[in-house]
Amino acid sequence: MNKTILDLWVGLFVIAGIAALLFLALKVGSMNTVNTTDSYEVVARFENIGGLKSRAPVKSAGVVVGRVADIRFDNEAYEAAVTIRLDKRYAFPKDTTATIMTSGLLGEQYIGLEAGGDSQKLKDKDRILITQDAVVLENLIGQFLYGKAQEGAPQ
């Protein structure tokens, strides 16, 4: 089989195509999914998760340390059980607080972790005990209006 000029062009085409794929994979996209091998899971329970979604970031001090792996409704406690997958490199004390926060006024919701002072660290399948629910705007407005009405009412 002879090498022809055609082979050269097709080779160039294939190389350019693969380079484009690599560009997309490395420069445009990123492996957002944390590897299951170097991560551990903890569960946090919330009474209200607001608009939190699966795959939402988990941040501590503003740095992404993990992702929300799973959200399910616990029918016995009537609470939301949120499974958080954290990077193995980061260890948190047992009394860490998990709060559902919003980035910006209308941005996506994420879980913020605030480390406590316990000397024991969270392990795989542990539970985060101290949690703070999402702020629901409607409740906030309701409370505000209620407070205003109380103020105006004659004593």
Added chain:
Amino acid sequence: MPMILDWGACVLRQAIENLGNRTLEGVWRIGYATRFFLAILLHSGTAFRRFGLTIREMYFSGVLSLIIILVSGLFVGMVLGLQGYETLQTYGSEEALGILVALSLVRELGPVVAALLFASRAGSAITAEIGLMKATEQLSAMEMMAVDPIARVVAPRFWAGVISMPLLAALFSATGIFGGYLVGVQLIGVDEGSFWSQMRSAVDFEQDILNGVIKSVVFGVAITAIALYEGYDAPPTAEGVSGATTRTVVASSLAVLALDFVLTAFMFRGLN
């Protein structure tokens, strides 16, 4: 009066007969197309054993489509940059331009527009070539020499199209993102750092890029299969070949758009 009734019955009968004929014809064509597709898959051993044949076809359907794919990708990306900026600046979030350009290209526009261009550039050429080979009895001549035309002519073209399509779609997306970068960052002045970093944080490799590649492979299969079938099935006349070429472009474009909807519904349903 009975004359008119007779005439009416005659027209009605004709209409019903036509309908039945068309339905039967459609079913017959679907069956034949399925058998044809399976024959391609069965005979694709040749396309890989004599890979030179496939490479030759990749030159014609892939390399020669490069210019149109690259130029349209660049312009689509530039238009996305302009239009996206116009909309996003009303919400004060111009930095999200990178996300908009990258996600719309990688998820939808890259595979779909590249597939439509591929259908009209390469698909029509495949149909015309095979239809003409049939009209000039080259295919029958091959059969006379005990060379299976499906293995020698059809299968290499099929695999060449299936391999070329994802590469072309990736090139389309990449040049499109570059075009969006040119307009957004260089021309309008969106911050370069946040353009790329926001894009990176929003585009996921598995969910977005891999799904786009899967889409383009499916489109490649659909387009080349339709083009080859229409060429192989074309009536061996000048009129027949021209009709088959038109049908290829129409049918494969519709197939791409319909398949895109189905694939999108599967891939991005529960996502965020």
